[in-house]
Amino acid sequence: MTQGASVSTTEQGGRVAGPVGPLSAAVANLCRRLQPQVSPRTAAGFTQVLRRLGAPLQVAVAGRIKSGKSTLVNALIGRRVAPTDIGECTRLVTRFQYGTVDRIEVVFKDGGKQVLPFAADGSIPAELGVDIDTVSHIEAYLTNAALQHMTVIDTPGLGSLDAASVARTEHLLSAARRGSAEAGEDTDWDEDDDRGPDELDETSRNAVAGAEAVLYVMTQGLRADDEQALAAFTAATASREAGPVNAIAVLNKADTIVADTVEGADGDTWRAATLLARKQAEVLKPRVADVLPVIGLIAESAESGQFTSSDADALRQLAALDDESLEVMLLSADMFTSWECDVPAGVRARLLEKLDLFGIRCAVDAVREDPDVTAGALRRMLLDVSGLAAVRARLNTVFAARADGIKAAAALASVTALAHASGNAAERQRVHDAIEVLLAKPEAHQLRVLEALTLVASGAVEMPDDLTEEVLRVGSNADVAAQLGKSGSSPAELATYALERAGWWRSFASFGATPAQSRVAHVVHRAYFLIWQQLRASGDHR
Numbered sequence: 001m002t003q004g005a006s007v008s009t010t011e012q013g014g015r016v017a018g019p020v021g022p023l024s025a026a027v028a029n030l031c032r033r034l035q036p037q038v039s040p041r042t043a044a045g046f047t048q049v050l051r052r053l054g055a056p057l058q059v060a061v062a063g064r065i066k067s068g069k070s071t072l073v074n075a076l077i078g079r080r081v082a083p084t085d086i087g088e089c090t091r092l093v094t095r096f097q098y099g100t101v102d103r104i105e106v107v108f109k110d111g112g113k114q115v116l117p118f119a120a121d122g123s124i125p126a127e128l129g130v131d132i133d134t135v136s137h138i139e140a141y142l143t144n145a146a147l148q149h150m151t152v153i154d155t156p157g158l159g160s161l162d163a164a165s166v167a168r169t170e171h172l173l174s175a176a177r178r179g180s181a182e183a184g185e186d187t188d189w190d191e192d193d194d195r196g197p198d199e200l201d202e203t204s205r206n207a208v209a210g211a212e213a214v215l216y217v218m219t220q221g222l223r224a225d226d227e228q229a230l231a232a233f234t235a236a237t238a239s240r241e242a243g244p245v246n247a248i249a250v251l252n253k254a255d256t257i258v259a260d261t262v263e264g265a266d267g268d269t270w271r272a273a274t275l276l277a278r279k280q281a282e283v284l285k286p287r288v289a290d291v292l293p294v295i296g297l298i299a300e301s302a303e304s305g306q307f308t309s310s311d312a313d314a315l316r317q318l319a320a321l322d323d324e325s326l327e328v329m330l331l332s333a334d335m336f337t338s339w340e341c342d343v344p345a346g347v348r349a350r351l352l353e354k355l356d357l358f359g360i361r362c363a364v365d366a367v368r369e370d371p372d373v374t375a376g377a378l379r380r381m382l383l384d385v386s387g388l389a390a391v392r393a394r395l396n397t398v399f400a401a402r403a404d405g406i407k408a409a410a411a412l413a414s415v416t417a418l419a420h421a422s423g424n425a426a427e428r429q430r431v432h433d434a435i436e437v438l439l440a441k442p443e444a445h446q447l448r449v450l451e452a453l454t455l456v457a458s459g460a461v462e463m464p465d466d467l468t469e470e471v472l473r474v475g476s477n478a479d480v481a482a483q484l485g486k487s488g489s490s491p492a493e494l495a496t497y498a499l500e501r502a503g504w505w506r507s508f509a510s511f512g513a514t515p516a517q518s519r520v521a522h523v524v525h526r527a528y529f530l531i532w533q534q535l536r537a538s539g540d541h542r
């Protein structure tokens with residue numbers, strides 16, 4: 001298929017591609033088929049769901065206030081466009097999506113829109129010049145390639161004292177919420193019926209706006225309320241509990257970690273960050289796929305063209321200083337800018353803003369090692385130091401590879417919520433039946449597996465550790481050998497093993513499991529059975 005056949009452009013210049021995979025396509029078909037059979041309002045909601053199914057995965061960058069979310073967003077997009085630090089925009093939700101021309105729009109709560117000029121430095125202006133209380137959020141359409149496969153949503157800090165910005169975040173990110181799929185309850189796509197019909201507009205709006213995946217930004221001190229915030233935040237995201245399927249975390253500002261305070265770090269900052277991140281991953285394990293250390297600030301400077309050849313020149317000058325002066329200067333930000341030296345204080349302040357002390361030290365070390373190092377090579381070295389590549393890779397494996405399942409599941413949840421919000425029992429039943437038919441198909445079973453995985457990972461259904469691991473493995477790998485935990489085995493061995501596990505889970509479902517465990521076990525049993533069928537079929541063809 002040519003690009004032109006599957007990609008069209010919206011009036012805003014946003015790109016609407018076809019569904020990202022077979023599951024999304026199946027849900028899109030379901031929406032289209034049901035549309036003539038439901039009320040006009042529900043049908044309108046389905047149109048939004050369809051639009052979303054065709055759009056790139058929506059990843060919300062969330063976390064505590066001033067944790068460095070916007071800085072990281074800029075690094076990921078490769079452009080310094082999200083305002084950081086100050087200004088009213090840091091209190092707003094901003095969605096960065098791909099467009100054929102750069103353009104910013106303020107979206108008002110009443111649905112109105114207003115185009116905004118970019119600030120002189122190419123970023124979103126820190127002050128909007130409109131009454132911020134009337135603003136719903138900002139849409140930024142950018143030509144940056146990074147956005148072609150992922151829409152990035154910058155959010156105001158959680159735990160901010162400003163209740164209004166928290167409310168704005170929650171409002172925008174809480175998509176049509178799924179009912180609590182708790183242990184003991186039906187794990188189908190049912191939900192509690194506690195919604196009044198007047199909430200439909202809200203629901204359909206959120207069905208479009210809600211995020212489908214979360215990148216959670218943490219800093220050194222993982223606090224109990226960080227964990228809580230993550231739980232609360234992710235529960236409101238994508239209308240399904242976030243879990244290792246659709247949430248990862250970073251330990252940001254890794255450069256500010258004092259290595260000596262971390263046992264086993266041997267005074268090495270990055271090692272200290274890696275150890276801390278590992279510890280945090282243990283605590284957050286059921287909620288996020290991983291915690292990766294990163295230095296957002298250095299990543300932003302290296303990726304967004306902020307690091308210039310004059311910065312490199314200044315670093316060369318600093319590298320030429322005697323050791324003692326340099327050590328004193330690198331003791332603190334104050335010392336660095338106030339110490340008597342030939343590099344103008346303003347230039348130093350700028351370096352500090354872009355790299356902070358740790359980045360400056362890394363760069364000076366690099367210059368000392370190779371006095372001929374170019375500005376470009378320094379920039380690449382800084383990018384390496386920032387750890388951004390690992391975050392990008394993880395986003396790819398965790399999110400992009402699963403975008404089809406994540407999007408399809410989020411869309412089904414929205415469809416269910418829309419039907420519920422209609423207040424019409426017959427309509428609800430029709431939608432429910434259609435979803436049941438879809439989920440019964442072998443190719444849609446992955447959605448049930450994702451659901452089971454999320455229930456187990458979030459602790460909603462308790463399982464012994466080894467079984468939890470197994471559910472995670474089967475649910476979060478795309479490759480059959482990895483799903484079975486038997487990389488390197490022959491297809492015949494894999495088939496035998498899949499059948500054996502299918503049998504085991506079936507008997508676990510029937511004997512020895514609680515009712516909630518049993519429902520999960522049936523799903524896992526069928527997953528193994530389908531894997532076995534698939535392996536056998538491919539064996540027959542040879």
Ligand SMILES: Nc1nc2c(ncn2[C@@H]2O[C@H](COP(=O)(O)OP(=O)(O)OP(=O)(O)O)[C@@H](O)[C@H]2O)c(=O)[nH]1
Nearest residue numbers: 065066067068069070071084085157253295296297
């Ligand atoms: N040293 C260091 N500073 C950082 C890093 N990332 C961000 N910062 C600084 O932290 C401050 C806050 O960064 P922002 O990106 O605005 O943080 P935010 O989470 O978007 O803040 P709010 O939107 O106001 O909640 C800025 O001064 C950044 O320069 C980092 O990796 N290292």
Ligand SMILES: [Mg+2]
Nearest residue numbers: 069070084090
């Ligand atoms: Mg911010």
